Amino acid sequence: MRSKLIVLILVGLLATALIAGCGPSDDGATDEVTTHTVVAILPLTGALSTFGENSSTAAKLAADDVNAWLEAEGKDWTLRLEIDDSQTEGPVGLRKMQSWFGEGVKFFVGPQASGVAQEMLSFANSNQILYISPSSTSPALAIPDDYLLRFCTTDLVQGPAIGAIAEAAGVEHLIFSWQIDTWGDGLQAAAEASVVEAGISIYPQKLGFDPLKEDFTTDVALLDGYVSDLVAQGVSLDKIGVNLITFEQAAPYLAEVAKYPQLLELVWIGSDGTAVSEAIKQHPVASQVAADVKFINSMNRPAEATAESNFDNVKNHIQEELGRETDSYAYNTYDMVWAIAMAIDAVGYDAAAAKEAMPGVVDEWSKVYGASGHVVLNADGDRAFADYDYWLLNDAFEWVTVGYFSGGTGTIEWTQEIY
Amino acid sequence: MTPWMSSGLIYASGLALTAGSVTLIYITTRTFNFAVASMATIGFYVSYTGVILYGGLPYKYYPFVIIIGSIVGLICYYGLNRHLLRRRAAEITLMMSTLGYDLVLLSMIQMYTDFLTKTYKLFPRRVTMNIYDFELFGEKAAAFILPFIAIVFLMGLHMFLTKTKFGVAMRATIENPVLAGASGINSDRVYLVAWVIGGGMAALGGAFIAMAQTGTPVMGMFIIPLMFAGAILGGLGSLYGGILGGFVIGMTEYAGVFYLAQRFGPWVLGYRMGIPLMLMAITLLIFPRGLAGIPLVKLFGLLAGKKRGVNA
Numbered sequence: 025m026r027s028k029l030i031v032l033i034l035v036g037l038l039a040t041a042l043i044a045g046c047g048p049s050d051d052g053a054t055d056e057v058t059t060h061t062v063v064a065i066l067p068l069t070g071a072l073s074t075f076g077e078n079s080s081t082a083a084k085l086a087a088d089d090v091n092a093w094l095e096a097e098g099k100d101w102t103l104r105l106e107i108d109d110s111q112t113e114g115p116v117g118l119r120k121m122q123s124w125f126g127e128g129v130k131f132f133v134g135p136q137a138s139g140v141a142q143e144m145l146s147f148a149n150s151n152q153i154l155y156i157s158p159s160s161t162s163p164a165l166a167i168p169d170d171y172l173l174r175f176c177t178t179d180l181v182q183g184p185a186i187g188a189i190a191e192a193a194g195v196e197h198l199i200f201s202w203q204i205d206t207w208g209d210g211l212q213a214a215a216e217a218s219v220v221e222a223g224i225s226i227y228p229q230k231l232g233f234d235p236l237k238e239d240f241t242t243d244v245a246l247l248d249g250y251v252s253d254l255v256a257q258g259v260s261l262d263k264i265g266v267n268l269i270t271f272e273q274a275a276p277y278l279a280e281v282a283k284y285p286q287l288l289e290l291v292w293i294g295s296d297g298t299a300v301s302e303a304i305k306q307h308p309v310a311s312q313v314a315a316d317v318k319f320i321n322s323m324n325r326p327a328e329a330t331a332e333s334n335f336d337n338v339k340n341h342i343q344e345e346l347g348r349e350t351d352s353y354a355y356n357t358y359d360m361v362w363a364i365a366m367a368i369d370a371v372g373y374d375a376a377a378a379k380e381a382m383p384g385v386v387d388e389w390s391k392v393y394g395a396s397g398h399v400v401l402n403a404d405g406d407r408a409f410a411d412y413d414y415w416l417l418n419d420a421f422e423w424v425t426v427g428y429f430s431g432g433t434g435t436i437e438w439t440q441e442i443y
Numbered sequence: 444m445t446p447w448m449s450s451g452l453i454y455a456s457g458l459a460l461t462a463g464s465v466t467l468i469y470i471t472t473r474t475f476n477f478a479v480a481s482m483a484t485i486g487f488y489v490s491y492t493g494v495i496l497y498g499g500l501p502y503k504y505y506p507f508v509i510i511i512g513s514i515v516g517l518i519c520y521y522g523l524n525r526h527l528l529r530r531r532a533a534e535i536t537l538m539m540s541t542l543g544y545d546l547v548l549l550s551m552i553q554m555y556t557d558f559l560t561k562t563y564k565l566f567p568r569r570v571t572m573n574i575y576d577f578e579l580f581g582e583k584a585a586a587f588i589l590p591f592i593a594i595v596f597l598m599g600l601h602m603f604l605t606k607t608k609f610g611v612a613m614r615a616t617i618e619n620p621v622l623a624g625a626s627g628i629n630s631d632r633v634y635l636v637a638w639v640i641g642g643g644m645a646a647l648g649g650a651f652i653a654m655a656q657t658g659t660p661v662m663g664m665f666i667i668p669l670m671f672a673g674a675i676l677g678g679l680g681s682l683y684g685g686i687l688g689g690f691v692i693g694m695t696e697y698a699g700v701f702y703l704a705q706r707f708g709p710w711v712l713g714y715r716m717g718i719p720l721m722l723m724a725i726t727l728l729i730f731p732r733g734l735a736g737i738p739l740v741k742l743f744g745l746l747a748g749k750k751r752g753v754n755a
Contacts, residue, residue: 069553069660073568077560109553111661204713231709234716236665238657239454241447242701246709272569276657279571283446306566308574347564 058101060373062087062364063108063124064133064357065140065155070112071203071235071271072136074302078342078354079158080107082395083133085341086361089334094365103365110135112271113236114143125153130375131364133357137271138162138207139235145172154375154382156364158356161296162210166404171375173382173405175356175363175396176324177431179207183214185322185412185429186267186293188436191222193291193443195265197254198224201231201247201277202269208235211269211295219267227254237273244280244287251286261289268319269295272303278310278319292317299323299415300351300423314417318442324352325411325428327397334358334395349423352413355396362389363399379405416442447697449586450655453573455693456593457483457651458666462673462689463597464644466682468516469674470617471637472528474537478519479670480663481548482642483649486512487572487658488555490650494575495565501575501654502588508650509643516642519544520635528634552660570658572650585654596647597686600640604682609636669696669719676723678733687734688723695719 064083067076087105094102108124110117117140121132125147132148132155135141141160148155148171156173163178190198198219202208216226229250231243247266254264266287268274274294281287292314299321304310313319326335338358342350363386367378370385383401390399402408412429414436427438461483468476476482486508493504523540532540559567576583604610609632616623616633624630648670649663656662673689699718704711711718730736 069568073659074566077568229709231712233712237715238659238662238665239450239655241450241655241697242704242715243709243712245445245447245701246704246712249705273657275569276571279574280446302566303569306569307571309571346560 059104060101060131060368061104061106061124061127061129062131062133062361063106063120063129064361065108065110065117065120065124066134066357067112067136067140068107068109070110071273072112072297074272075136075159075351075353076109076112077346078348078350079134079136079357081342081345082338082350082354082358083107083361085338086358086365089337090362090365094369099369101368103361103368105133105361110137110140112137112140114140116140118143118147121147121153121155125151130154130373131368131378132156133360133364134158136160136353137205138165138210139205141165141172141174142206145170148172152376154364154379156360158360159296159353160207162206163214164206164210166406168403168405170405171379173379173401175360175399175407176353177407177410179211179214181410181431182211182296182322182412183216183218184434185414185431186211186215186295187218187222187224188429188434189293189320189322189414190219190224190265190267190291192436193265193293194263195224195291196263197227197259198265198267199227199229199231199247199250200267200269201233201243202267203235203237203271203273204232205235207297208232208269211297212267215267215269215295224265233270235270235273238276240273240277240280244277244284247281248284248287251290255286261286262291265291265293267293267295269297271297272301274298274301275303275307275310278304278313279307281317282309282313288313288317290317292319294319294321296321296323296352296412299413300349302348305417305421305423311417311421315419315421318416320426320442321415322412322429323415324356324396325413326352326355327394332392333397334393335397338395352396358395359386359390359399362393444582444586447701449582451694451697453583453585453589454652454655454697455690456589457648457653457655458669458673458693459686459689460593460596460644460648460651461666461670462677462692463682463686464641464648465670465674466677466679466685467637467644468641469679470682471613472524472537472634473534474524474541475534475671476519476641476645477538477542477667478515478545478548479641479645480667481545481552482512482515482645482663483652483666483670484552484658484660484663485515485548486646486649487570487653487662488552488567489646490653491567491570491572491658492559494572495559495567496563500577501572501650502592505592505647505650508646512646512649513639513643515548515646516638516640517635519642520638524638525631525634549660549664556660568659570653572653572658573655576654583654585651589651589654592647593651596644597683600682613637668716669693672720672723676726676733678735680732681735684733684735691734692719692723695722 136159138160161179202212371377400408413425426440489508490501556567559565612628673692674685677684677688
């Protein structure tokens, strides 16, 4: 009996050693072709799930394209892309990063939300982990020499885009309603500064809410009270605006708005968190409200498609896979996977070296092939400049652009008159 | 009825059922069932699937919700809880095992939503079920129907526990499992029935909650603190206390937050979940056995006596 036990233990140990020997070493290197792992931590669930689905589909496409390119070029490595879910929650995103880092991964795509990116920052900096966000726009994360790069501009550019819309719509009093987190607070502050500069009054009661909230019965009831207060002061409804800064919770929010007729007479302004939102489009009541009130949303404007750029490649692929129009951050995600691959190809699987090489690498690659256009990073590692498209749901409940805000000139170019 | 009041009634009815489920499973098997979160989410997805694929009102699918929830409860009992109970596992072990089961269920829910997205090009990750409701007296019908269904369900449960032989045996097992076992009551069957009823209640509660709030794959995870708060407020030892506790917690979340935000400003909105939890803490400080421990008869007697005294 005892000898059988010893044999069993020995067989077990041998099997363990064999399995360990067969597995990838370090970040996946084998004797013949090295495999470098990149993990995309994206919000497959939670308040940014539509964006997460779009971006994960774009990332998988990019990984396939990168591997096809590596094979065609006869390179001695391949890219392994893993997708993981941040649940749009900071602690979850950090836990996932820590877990993958434990397996030797040093390059990450995502997260999408600034709140999640902030949660990861300290761990990434202290362990030299390079991560790139397609959509974190909070000015609070514009930090030089950190390990967070962002392929989108910060909200210091989007704030004026919101202010310009409020001014163009003739708003005299603006009420803010936003989700309280790193992203929401940053954008709200940037928008408020810009709106005040335009001479528009800010309603003193501001409706901040928990980013995990899914029911807005109370918030909208209070909003209705604030509007009644302004009307009692002699302000006409068409001079009152609401800036709703949130993610896909906008769908239940707008559905609640439908219960208050006077709220349908206001000017409704959103942000990149709600532009091209599938949650709003798919919601029968919210989509009707969004179309009726011309709920207008600013979002990074991707570059015009060229013959060599990957804009159409990403757009058509997501349309085919998910049956929907994608958002601009999916284009950023596609470029991010390529940028990481090009950096690894240039300096090896070394996050510190890749961070230094990244501005030059991405500049060179993206000006020809970039799906989101030419990516130039500033000293903070964020996209240096961009214009903003204005999106709204038309009467056929399709997201369409009606103009864009030029970040360079600070003016709006309308393609369709709406105010 | 104001919009927050009707949403509050729907939500509180759902929370009452889920808190009742937590209590029922706890008092019978000593297990704090963390899987109640995913059981509730499954309930929502069953009703969503019915409506989206076969049409009609969500209410039509509630029998299926209860059946699927019961099956999920049954699997948890036979797959996990039964073995641990037989080994006389500690309460913490029982609790952690349900947490593991919850994570398995959560993964399956995610897979299912992916399946719906890819196969039917649906948008199942954020669903507002009340758009499939109809209007009754100018309100969403759910505000009347769901509290009614909840009351009927609970009356049925009450009848089962008090009027049937098995129900009486079940209560006896809850009161004194050793004595019940000695008198020939099959405790294994009692535990099984508790899980089956508890699973059904949790799933039905989830389907209710999704009529007030956005249904998502992780909706149960966000609401679970309040489900437990309801059960604890109810005193944990009483099924009816747990149900009442869930209802009180649910209504406080809506009514309390609205009145406080009106009174003190919109900053209160950021602490929405904290307000019912504070109510729970205060109640437990005054009545350590929860709502079930409030000596209502004594209180009413005292009040009546005072009134008579005043009248005299």
